[in-house]
Amino acid sequence: MSRTAARTGVLLAVGCAAALLYPAAPAGAAGSVHLSKIYYDSPGSDNRSNSSLNAEYVQIKNSTSRAVSLTGWVLADASNHRYTFPGYTLGAGKTVTVRTGTGSDTSATKYQDRRAYVWNNTSDKATLRKSSGSAVDTCSYNSSRADYKIC
Numbered sequence: 276m277s278r279t280a281a282r283t284g285v286l287l288a289v290g291c292a293a294a295l296l297y298p299a300a301p302a303g304a305a306g307s308v309h310l311s312k313i314y315y316d317s318p319g320s321d322n323r324s325n326s327s328l329n330a331e332y333v334q335i336k337n338s339t340s341r342a343v344s345l346t347g348w349v350l351a352d353a354s355n356h357r358y359t360f361p362g363y364t365l366g367a368g369k370t371v372t373v374r375t376g377t378g379s380d381t382s383a384t385k386y387q388d389r390r391a392y393v394w395n396n397t398s399d400k401a402t403l404r405k406s407s408g409s410a411v412d413t414c415s416y417n418s419s420r421a422d423y424k425i426c
Contacts, residue, residue: 306339309426310401310414311370315394316422323391328376331394333401335373337365345371347406356393360385401426 310333317330333350337343345360350373358373363385365371371385375393378386387393394401398417404410414426 307412308335308337308339308343308345308365308403309412310334310403311336312423312425313394313399313401313414313416314423315399315416316396317392318422321392321396325376325378328389328392329374329378329386331375331392333373333394334370335365335403336370337367340367342366348411349402349404349406351402351404352393352395353400356389358385358387396422 312334314330314332317327319327319330321327335345335350342364344364346362346364348360349357350360351357361380363371366382369383371383373385373387375387375389377388377390378384380386398415400413400415402410403412412426414424416424418424
């Protein structure tokens with residue numbers, strides 16, 4: 276075996292070992308704005324009280340290193356109940372919680388101001404779209420055993 280072939284073999288072996296020790300980062304690891312959690316079955320009975328409605332929520336995470344304007348972005352369920360973000364910027368590394376009921380918006384929590392539940396207790400699909408209409412992320416669940424879904 277020539278020295279070049281031996282070096283190539285060593286480099287190939289080292290590269291394979293490194294791939295095993297340090298697997299490729301998942302696609303989302305580079306950073307994205309994405310759905311991170313859906314809490315679809317609020318605790319207690321579904322009595323449509325504001326506290327029960329607000330215990331139903333979706334969290335959206337900005338895992339990029341820069342702030343992202345969500346102005347005009349839409350969060351929708353499979354039945355097309357829609358929440359459109361007003362003038363709003365989600366900071367780098369921050370999470371915003373979008374609650375179903377009413378309340379006073381803050382930088383960390385937005386309210387849909389609804390008087391009825393949005394997220395079905397057994398199955399549904401959340402879609403986050405840019406103001407242009409292009410889908411950014413989706414998250415589906417089909418479970419009656421848990422009350423939330425980590426996306």
